[in-house]
Amino acid sequence: xxxxxxxxxxxxxxxxxxxxxxxxxxxxxxxxxxxxxxxxxxxxxxxxxxxxxxxxxxxxxxxxxxxxxxxxxxxxxxxxxxxxxxxxxxxxxxxxxxxxxxxxxxxxxxxxxxxxxxxxxxxxxxxxxxxxxxxxxxxxxxxxxxxxxxxxxxxxxxxxxxxxxxxxxxxxxxxxxxxxxxxxxxxxxxxxxxxxxxxxxxxxxxxxxxxxxxxxxxxxxxxxxxxxxxxxxxxxxxxxxxxxxxxxxxxxxxxxxxxxxxxxxxxxxxxxxxxxxxxxxxxxxxxxxxxxxxxxxxxxxxxxxxxxxxxxxxxxxxxxxxxxxxxxxxxxxxxxxxxxxxxx
Ligand code: 5MM
Numbered sequence: 032x033x034x035x036x037x038x039x040x041x042x043x044x045x046x047x048x049x050x051x052x053x054x055x056x057x058x059x060x061x062x063x064x065x066x067x068x069x070x071x072x073x074x075x076x077x078x079x080x081x082x083x084x085x086x087x088x089x090x091x092x093x094x095x096x097x098x099x100x101x102x103x104x105x106x107x108x109x110x111x112x113x114x115x116x117x118x119x120x121x122x123x124x125x126x127x128x129x130x131x132x133x134x135x136x137x138x139x140x141x142x143x144x145x146x147x148x149x150x151x152x153x154x155x156x157x158x159x160x161x162x163x164x165x166x167x168x169x170x171x172x173x174x175x176x177x178x179x180x181x182x183x184x185x186x187x188x189x190x191x192x193x194x195x196x197x198x199x200x201x202x203x204x205x206x207x208x209x210x211x212x213x214x215x216x217x218x219x220x221x222x223x224x225x226x227x228x229x230x231x232x233x234x235x236x237x238x239x240x241x242x243x244x245x246x247x248x249x250x251x252x253x254x255x256x257x258x259x260x261x262x263x264x265x266x267x268x269x270x271x272x273x274x275x276x277x278x279x280x281x282x283x284x285x286x287x288x289x290x291x292x293x294x295x296x297x298x299x300x301x302x303x304x305x306x307x308x309x310x311x312x313x314x315x316x317x318x319x320x321x322x323x324x325x326x327x328x329x330x331x332x333x334x335x336x337x338x339x340x341x342x343x344x345x346x347x348x349x350x351x352x353x354x355x356x357x358x359x360x361x362x363x364x365x366x367x368x369x370x371x372x373x374x375x
Contacts, residue, residue, distance in 0.1 A: 037203040038247040041165045046288040049357045050096040054324035056129035071337035083109040086118050088346035094357035097125040105162040116163030127166035128159045143184030144172045156202040166205035169195040173212045185233045193237035209251035216258035224255045231281035245285040271307035284316035293326030301326035302359045309362030320360040327352045
C-alpha cells in the first residue's frame, strides 16, 4: 500500500455519514481536573478503567468512527487484557493520537499562545503507528483580547499546524488540524467571526505552502459565537449562519470533513448548534460533524463517578450523546430527543 492509499483508506473510514469523533485525549493535568470534579483521583488505574469504559460502550460504533487518544492510552488495555487500540479496531473505530506537547506563551508576543512538540515528531509518529494509531491531532489555541491574537500569533500558529500536518502525511497518518479560538471573554459574535476568519485564512495558506494534501486531512475548528461573558447570547441559527459564512470564505471544498470541538458548550448546545449547521447547509462540500471532548464525556463522568456499579449507566450516557450528535451531523436532531429514554 502506498502512503497515499493508506491516507485515503483512513479518511474513508473516518468520514462516514452520521458519524463523528470522540475526543478522549485529555493530558494528565486535564484528566486530573475532570476527575477532581467528580471527586476521584486520576490514578493510572482509574484513567485506564475510564478509557476502557468509553471504548467498550455498546453501540457507539454506529455513531463514532474515530477516537482521539492520549499517548499513554495506546499502551493501556481493557479488563480482559486486550490493548485499547485493538478494542477500537475490532469495532471498526479508527484510533488517533494527540501528538502535541501542550501550549504556552509565544515569546515576545504578550497574550499569544503557541503549541510545542515538533522536535522528534516523525519518530514519535512511527512509534504511535506501530501501536495502532492511524490519525493524529494537534491543537493551536487563540485567546481573544483587544489586541490578540496578533498577526504574529496567527502566522506562527498556522506555521506550526502546517508543519505538523506535513509530517503526519509523510508518515501515512491523517492529520486533524485543530484551531481553537477560545470562548473566554466578553467579545461579540462579530469579533469572534473576524478572528476565526483571519486564523483560518492563514492556516490554509500555510497548509498550501507546506504541500499538505487537503483531501487527506480533517479540520477541527471552533464555532463562531459571542464570548461567554458577552451580554447578548446567540441562537443556534445565528451561530450556524456566522460560522458557515466564515467557512465559505476560508475552507476549500477539497477538505472532506469539518469536525467541531465543543469548547465549553453544554452537551445540548453543542448538539443543537451542529444540527443548525447541517440544517442550514444540507449540501455542504464538506461533511459537518463533531469531534467533541467535554460535550460527549460530561454526562458520562457524572454517571460514572468512579464506581464499577455505574459503568452501564455511564456507557448509556455516552451512547445517547453519540446518537444525538450523529443525528445532528445529518441535520435530523430535535430538541425533544433529549428527553427520550430510548437508546437506539
Ligand atoms: C480532550 O481535550 C483535548 C486535549 O486537551 P489538553 O491537551 O488540554 O489536555 C482537546 O484538544 C480536545 O480534543 C479539544 O479541545 C476538543 O475538546 P472539547 O472539550 O473542546 O470538545
